[in-house]
Amino acid sequence: GQQVMQIPQYQHVQEGEDFTTYCNSSTTLSNIQWYKQRPGGHPVFLIQLVKSGEVKKQKRLTFQFGEAKKNSSLHITATQTTDVGTYFCAGDQGGKLIFGQGTELSVKP
């Protein structure tokens, strides 16, 4: 079945540095979703990408969907301490939402 791999597992940055997490699927995805989970919290939906090559921005966050619809990335520009948490990508597999392992971001002030 579909596997969604995410790297890196952990990322430690200094406040103000950029951050990127990558998501790769073994099969073509119909769409990719991104979620953020704050420490001790539950995952919260950030965005969905549907089209090949799609790029979407939310303030300092930039999301990309690959041309082949098999990979995606989330880039945060100039991280802030409020960005701390785990970022997950998720792909649809016949109605089931399959998540990557997540990237845990820590930001040092």
Next chain:
Amino acid sequence: NAGVTQTPKFQVLKTGQSMTLQCAQDMNHNSMYWYRQDPGMGLRLIYYSASEGTTDKGEVPNGYNVSRLNKREFSLRLESAAPSQTSVYFCASGIGGYTEAFFGQGTRLTVV
């Protein structure tokens, strides 16, 4: 405006005990999910229900059973708990796998 409600929030079980985790959503969603979250493993799908009366296995279904009681409720049962089932369990709901999922607050389960 409750969204997805899970009970209980915390539970400690002894090995071999059984229990049911409850989940209810008030958003009229068709799809409901149960995930477990373990350090370094991300969110792994246990079971999924596309609509009332239907359920399907996810990535890690062994040791669990589910019941989609009605459109609102989706319960997860551990018949004979094992220490390997110590985890944080999340219930989620959505219109379908192609749209966003809304998560409950989670149940932290410890099996000793």
